[in-house]
Amino acid sequence: MRRREFAVLIGPSLLVMVGLLVLPLVRTIQWSFQEVTYGQVGTFVGLSNYSQALTDPRFGRAVFFTLLLTIVVTSIILVIGYLIAVGVNGLGALRPYILGSMLVAYVLPGVVGAVSFSWLFDSNFGGVLNLAIERLTGREFLWFTDTWPNRAMIIAHTVWHLLPFSVLMILAGLQGVPKELREAATIDGASAWKMHLYVIIPTMRGIIGFVCLITIMDVLRTFDSLIPLSPQADAIGNESIMYYVFDNAFRDGSQQLGLGSAVNVLSILLILICLFPFIRDLLKEAKTKA
Template identity: 80%
Template sequence: MRRREFTLLMAPSLLVMVGLLVVPLVRTIQWSFQKVQYGTPGEFIGLKNYSQALSDPRFGRAVLFTLLLTVVVTVAILVLGYLVATGMNGLGKLRPVVLGAMLVAYVLPNVVGAVSFSWLVDENFGGVVNYVIHALTGADVLWFTETWPNRILLIAHTVWHLLPFSMLMILAGLQGVPAELREAAKIDGATAWTTHRYVIIPTIRGVLGFVCLITIMDVLRTFDSLIPLSPQADAIGNESIMLYVFDVAFRNGSQQLGLGSAINVLSILLILACLFPFIRGLLKEAKAKA
């Protein structure tokens, strides 16, 4: 393909992405060094926003909580996703039905799913889960106002939302495992456990890594679900980094745009650090192909 043709075909998309992604991103980096409000030119203050963010205990809490959520959800998603996908792989005619039912949680707007999810445990909405727990144990769980019950709720919701994706990816991986490999393992006398452990899981390692990566990325920027599921997030220590940015830089006319931008830049660095192994792999691959 000639160079001119290539440029012509790429131009519209490039223009949109530079104008609406790169320019705003540069703006955020600029703002992070400024004391600034919407619509006014900022004043350069060096690294003050960064030192303010890093010394704010609320930022530390948000980072720790977000990392906790990420780790727990990622592990749960991989284990549950693998189990469900293995079951699905052996499923015949029922597969489209089960798949369809599961995909709903993934395809629906996350915030709407979270609202529906919250009603299962909301006393004001009949709270069927509370009712069952009370009937079984006599305990009343404060899902929205106590730290750990609220964390369990948030973890459950995030797993619920992301499980379909992980299951689907792993299922696609499982379908690529050659039948000969399973048969060979069986002939060699492998039990179900050893077959999974030493044959199937190593074969689909790539897919598992990818699911891991996407889950980490998605959970690190958790925001939507906290609005309905954790209305007092800050007070009970369950605030995510994104919610913290929202509070500082936008909600209720709050205008600490410089501070919010500094936190954004810091979280970009955090995300890049988490993605680093994967990025390195891709760059290596690119070099090999070039």
């Protein structure tokens, strides 16, 4: 392909991305060094937004909660997602129905899913799950106002929402494992357990890594679902980083845009660190192709 053709084909898309993603991002970085609100020119304040964020105990709690959520949800999703994908892969006629029902949780708009989910647990709205759990355990849980029950509910919701994607991806990966490899392992007398551990999972390293990465990225960004699931997120320490940004930089009455932007920049750094192995692989691959 000639350079000119390349430029014409990619130009419009690039223009939109530079104008609507890169420039806003640059603005965020500028704001993070300023004291500023919307529609005004800010004044440079150096690193004080960053030090304000890093010394704010509320921010610390948000970071702790977000990381906790990310680690727990990602581990659950990888294990359960793999098991389900293996199960679905062995299914016959049932398969499209199972996949179809799972897809519902994935395509349901995030907020809608979270609202529906919260109703299952809310005694004010005749929730059926909280009632069942109460009957089973004989204890009453305050799902919305008590820190740990609320966390459990948020974790359950996040797993519920993100699991179908990982099942789909892992299922696709399982179908890519060469049949000969499995047959060879069976002939060599590998048990099912060993087959998965030493043959199938290593072959699918790339996909499992990808699923892990996407899940981490999605959980780090948790925001929508907390609006219905944790109405008092700040008070009970279940605020995500994005919720903290929203509350400080956008909500009426407290538009500390500089502080919010500084937190945005910090989360970008965190995300880049998570992405690093993936980026390195991609660059390595590019180098061998070049």
